Amino acid sequence: EPEVTQTPSHQVTQMGQEVILRCVPISNHLYFYWYRQILGQKVEFLVSFYNNEISEKSEIFDDQFSVERPDGSNFTLKIRSTKLEDSAMYFCASSVDRGYGYTFGSGTRLTVV
């Protein structure tokens, strides 16, 4: 069964450093998403991406965050200057179309120290 692949599975970074989280969505999917889950809390929407542009973003997704689909297969989330409160599990998801089911990756656990 097709999978959404996320790398790395775990990343530790120092506060203030830039991180890039990588995702390879399912190949025929057109809609892409990033979510995060702070330990013990809800899964929260960050951003949705379609047709090479952001279609929706949450209040969490401020100027420190950016997304890119550089080569037609990868979908990346960049955090420019990490803060302690960015420590969370970050999930990538993709969907063939709006209103269809979403396939989530297994997540990247980001720890900011």
Place this chain on the structure above:
Amino acid sequence: KQEVTQIPAALSVPEGENLVLNCSFTDSAIYNLQWFRQDPGKGLTSLLLIQSSQREQTSGRLNASLDKSSGRSTLYIAASQPGDSATYLCAVFSRDDKIIFGKGTRLHILP
């Protein structure tokens, strides 16, 4: 603003029992509703997807129902097993292109 609530927050039942997990949402203008399973420290595994035009979906021992007008969904698990122990998340895809998750129900099946 869409809000998703799951009740109960935690549930422990003996192995073999049938159980029901509840999910409610405030805005009935949804594309679909999806139930996920999350094991501790792991990703999200899709269990069932119900389109807004559907009333229920079944997969093995799982059955999910959707009543859009009342803003409710239930996940029914038949003949529970210890391997069913996990957190179950309800997620609603709203028309503003966001998936809104509930906080989940932590299920523990007692052997």
